[in-house]
Amino acid sequence: MSYPDAPQPAPPLPHTSAKLLAEAAGTFLLVFALTGTATFSAFFGIEPSNPLGVGFLGVALALGLAVMIGAYAFGPISGGHFNPAVTLGLAAARRFAWREVPAYIAAQLVGAIAGAAAVLAIASGGPLGYLERTLVDGFASNGYGELSPNLFSLFSVIIVEVVATALFLFVILGVTHARANAGFAPIAIGLTLTVLLLVAIPIDNASLNPARSLATAVFAGTPWLVQLWVFLVFPSLGGLIAGFVYATLFDRETTAPGGPAAVGRLEAAAAQPSNSGAPAASAPVPAAAPGAPVASAPRQAPATSQAPPPVQTPAAAQPSASSTAAPQAPPAAAPAPSPTIHPGTAYGSTPPSGTKR
Template identity: 45%
Template sequence: MKSISISALGAEGLGTALLVIFGVGTAVIAGDTVGTPGIALAFGLTLLALVYAIGPISGCHINPAVTVGALIARAITPITAAFYIVAQAVGALIGALVVLALASGRPGYSLSSDSLGTNGFAGSSPGEYDLVSVAVFETIATATLVLVVLATTARSVHPALAAGIPIGLTLTVLHLLGIGIDSTSVNPARSFGPALVAGGPALSQLWVFVIFPVLGAVLAGLIHRFVLKVPASTDTAVSA
């Protein structure tokens, strides 16, 4: 994208909201039924569909980490990146509020005890993984996702034909591994929305799911630019 447009920002906000609604929503509302594979597929398939739906409009970043990676790879400008990240954060918050509204319709649901699909480490981790394990996972997993995004949307391929499936499948695989570690972030916006709504430990630990995914994104951008030496596309699509 060479200039900022309202439609692109709207697409980023809407796409991020939908990723939270169907990804986090599946974890919160149907997690006991579908289990880890089902939650992983909810995130991956939602992202796959959104690549094709809004990719032509905004590039379908729907993830600040992807936006940072695209910035490092010189696929977008700093001002565009800043606006994208704001739109993604707003969309994630709206998505989290929708998930809370849906979950609250079940008798006995309590935000304090049932959570909202938030990410965390130590006592807030599903497997009680410590900060080091979570930091390493988020850095490596996000770098992998962003590198796949940059590679599959490079100028040497056609994003509309090639990007959606590998990106969606990558997010699915990352969730299969990460759900038991920290509920899987690899997307600061996905973590931001639920944490802001839930508050408590999720909000106090949010910094982890901003710093390390961004670190992974920077690494991916640098690898793409200087090691793989593939020109990044200004149509960079996606992620979670």
């Protein structure tokens, strides 16, 4: 028999204020890295053809690395959402409480706007006209039609935002599943975001994050604010679709063979009378073994404390004529009772794999 280990005390949960601060800090890091790289490093200096610029490949890598670092740094505190679409998708997948969604989104918006403001504060100290040119170029804001980097239509932008955000949420839900190796989750999430940005940046500057879109559009001005609704609605829609679909298709689990359901069936079978040739209740009781006490009908207990001497019946005292004529066959041994199988002894001290956590 094995016994389960003593339960370890659960670590204290972070306070709500700590969670919100972690979400704001992580979103600040994300927006600061993205807009800073797009503003200062995508085109090194003033000349766009300068070969020292990292281009949109460097911008995609900067965002992916920032999300990975933020997940390692702030994920243990708040879960590392840094994105309203991620928060909505996790809530739709029943991984996050709906009642906490508004506060998380508010913290993400505050962190995103602060990150964009920090980049603009740095740009204000650049060469003459550097800040103005940054804002006129859109400050890495998202857009469609004339505001798209390659003049893609609204239809194309809607498709890329819904599909890319849904894929991003599928990866997040998969790598943070209870059966996954949680230590590598931030790496997979950051690399996935990098790949998706390589697809979406030429189309609409790659939102996938309503907080990031709002933070840059607020400073870029009216043309970008007019189209902002697209990048608030459709990334959120993609996150919700992914959350509901994942919970429906991939979070359904069954009891493994030999699990609690099987144990219950075995215990019920053990409680039933055996049909393998055991004598019925009405069959004659086999003769007692030599030296065993003879069972008798219940009778009134004597008034004295001394037990009466054992009574020998005539049939037991003297053997019958038939028993002397031919030896009687020894009585058949009674079948051993069926053992009851209990969880924790037959299946070990840990629950079978596949059970719902």
